[in-house]
Amino acid sequence: MTFVRRSRVRRSSWAGRLRELARENRGVAVLEAAIITPVFFSLILGIAEIGLCMNDYLAVSNATRVGARVASSTGADLYSDYWVLTAVESASTALQRNKLVKIVVYKPSAYGEAPTSTCQAGTPTAGTGTTHTGACNVYDAADLLAPKANFGCLTTQTLDQYWCPTVRKITLTGAGTDYVGVWMQYNHPWLTRMFGSTRTLTDQSVIRLEPRTQI
Numbered sequence: 001m002t003f004v005r006r007s008r009v010r011r012s013s014w015a016g017r018l019r020e021l022a023r024e025n026r027g028v029a030v031l032e033a034a035i036i037t038p039v040f041f042s043l044i045l046g047i048a049e050i051g052l053c054m055n056d057y058l059a060v061s062n063a064t065r066v067g068a069r070v071a072s073s074t075g076a077d078l079y080s081d082y083w084v085l086t087a088v089e090s091a092s093t094a095l096q097r098n099k100l101v102k103i104v105v106y107k108p109s110a111y112g113e114a115p116t117s118t119c120q121a122g123t124p125t126a127g128t129g130t131t132h133t134g135a136c137n138v139y140d141a142a143d144l145l146a147p148k149a150n151f152g153c154l155t156t157q158t159l160d161q162y163w164c165p166t167v168r169k170i171t172l173t174g175a176g177t178d179y180v181g182v183w184m185q186y187n188h189p190w191l192t193r194m195f196g197s198t199r200t201l202t203d204q205s206v207i208r209l210e211p212r213t214q215i
Helices: 002-074 080-091 117-121 141-145
Strands: 100-106 136-139 179-189 198-208
Touching (some): 002 080, 080 141
16 A cells, blocks of 8 residues: 555656646746747848838839930930830839939939939929030929920920930930930838838939931
8 A cells, every 4th residue: 555655646746747847838938939029020020121122122223224215215306204204104103103202314424323413402493404414304203194295395394494305415426425314212111110211212224325327
């Protein structure tokens, strides 16, 4: 009888230790989850935020390149800027219109050259841009849907009056055809605000005008 009692006590003590160990493990698991879960979700949200930002940057980059190609092919056409903005509008449908700050069609002197600070900060109503090196026409998001009648630089009320497309050089004489650039500024909104409220994205594309004549 004594042997049986001891065996029962041992089994009871062994089972109790297991239950106690299980309770301790559950407590550790809860503590680890409380520490790791916020870090894990922050990492996932951060990756998603950066991915969305990169998506918008690629959309901005694509829109500027499409616009520059159209500017090059239309050359000195009277409504060149109208066709540029039409192409940019079509290529930037993934972007929020109210976050698009400005589009600048400008005259660089070499590949990769950004518009001057005046062009970047200027607005059409301020009279930014003239018909010399560094000239530009500055547009906002609303101008993407402006009617064709608002272009043509025939009057001082047209949107493209500051660097009229008709003065752009499309001959191969001298230094060759003009360069043309399209620059865009877009404010990407951070959804979770982990990195602030917005991120300013800019990109430009510079290309030479396609020559039309030799002289």
